Amino acid sequence: MINLFNAHIESLSLHKIGNKSRNEPIFLSNEPYRLNDEILPLLKEFFLKPFREKEENYYQFAHEVDLEYNEMYKFATSVFFNDDKEHTHLVSKKIAQHLFEQSNHPHIKNGEVYIAHLKNVSIDNIVTDAIGIFKSEIKSDFIQVQQKDSRLEMQLQQGTSLDKLDKGCLIFNHKPEEGYKILSIDSNRYDTRYWLEHFLSVDTFHDENYNTKKYLKFCQDFAKDIVLPAEDKKEEVMFMNRAVNHFAKNDDFEETNFLNEVLDNPDLISEFKSYKVDKGPKYSIEDLTTFPISNTAVSEARKKIKSIINLDTNVQIKINITNPDVAEQIIEKGWDEEKQMYYYLIYYHKETK
Template identity: 30%
Template sequence: MDEPSVERLAVHRVGNLSRGERLQLSDRATEVDEAVSDLILAGYLKGIVSDKRKYQFFHESDLNQNELYHFTRQFFRGELDFLAVSQRIARHLQAHSQHPNIREGDLLVILFNGLPYGEDTQRGLGVFKSEVRDDFLTVIESANVFDVSHASGINPRLIDKGALILENGPTVYAVDRLGNQTKFWLDDFLKALRVPDTGSSSKMMVEVLDQLSDDIDDPSAQARFKDEVLTLCREETDVSPRQVAAMAEKFVPREHVSQALDNAAESYGFALDHDAGLPAQRVFKRLERTWSKVGVGHGISVLLPSELSLQGVRSSDDDEGELTLTLTLLRRPPNE
């Protein structure tokens, strides 16, 4: 099987429309020598291919109306040449660069070949925008004298914004290191949704359960909810969102459960499959770390070791303002 390689490279400069910064398109592809190719493969390609960064193009009515997906399909079918598709990608990015926090930057469009695809290989289009330049010191040798000078450039091992669009299917790997404030790279430019994996789904489930636990005001009821969830995770191989939702509805209104799931879906970029089983032990271990801090009322929390669970809280407040809390704890059997 062929090793991944860099076939073509084009560089364009994309500005911010809201600041009147113009788009500068290169009229030819860039020559790529072996040293540049090695840096791109070790930095951009290696840094973006990960299950945690797997997304899928989407459109509300027809996937072919997703502009970036449409452009790249035209290229892979041979209807657009490489420079033309790179320029269309740059124009599309410029059109969506209007948020005041979006910086001007260099856009690198890279054609990769030899990417794994089952027992075969496929091509991929890499789209990387560099918004932050790194400063370097370079040593210059002349005769017996060494001088130091300053240089500024792009670090391919530190991806600001990137995407790898694969030839076969609507899959795209994406990363947006600086996108906490705008999110335009994923939502507007790529228009892509996260493809859930076991790790991200389990983490999302834990965050939903933690939010629901915080919605339970009574410390004793909160403790019972946590014990029931942890017991379920200890006894089952897999747990589904539908199971934990049904359990949570005994403690909080159904609309709270739906809202917690909707909030998590918006944050993660995908919704949990209600009937999909998640590894119970993974969920249990995450919850055990998260739920070691237990609220006992009056704004007070205590840290409990994993072998103890809170069964009840009694409080008394005398006339002199002294508050007494009595906690009833249960020691779990060692085999749990």
């Protein structure tokens, strides 16, 4: 989990990257950008707002041979070990040159690249520093009104909107032995491979957040593919209710305990294990049986899981996902021979507003 509220931009370098395949140039500034109190808070919000609003899906630098061969890993390490502003600026020029070398596809847009050294950022309850790399590509039209003699004149100009960052990443000085923890955003997904694979060269960071999300998504698909056909919609919903609540009340996951608690039907336990053998590699959980649980990932999953039974009579039954045991006791399913229809019997004390 990150906290960027107290983050401070220690230094900033600004460069312009063209598209190499179109013979567009690269412009590297000779010195760091001189920050002032007027623009500093605007830039901080422009750079960091997208990361506060985005799910925390972490990446890490990777290389098939060794991390030391990953250019961006070496650049980041150099800054973290020597945060002198002039040194950071020299490294920023190497980062910009590296980005330019990857900008060789016709779809890649030119734009300004901001490389910031950030202090006082918090990740996993640890205060550290980070490197932010941000690219603005899409220009917005705006009107500049000027007074000339006895009239006002309008000039149409183009510039970068502070409402939307096109691309960006935060490289946290955390877990360097694993390739650092990295967050990335990309508003223009037509060239995602260029940013993540070619420029950053990253893999997904397999931490408790990733494992929790993947395992719960696997459970959701198991409920849809196996529980629903074998039981009914109620049991599908109730299985996911029990699954999420098991994650919510435990600090660590242990698969045997999980299966015994959330699967009422013993036959489904063997079905679950077979489904995991078949589908596990798709979710990168084939060998995952124990791991620490991320409360943040559980909260995010709870919001996404639909606990609603939709009936063909245009009636919806919403089950309280926070208390599945109670839901089991107050909802019964049956078959009416006379009407030749299924029914749900719901018990309650009183209606609430």
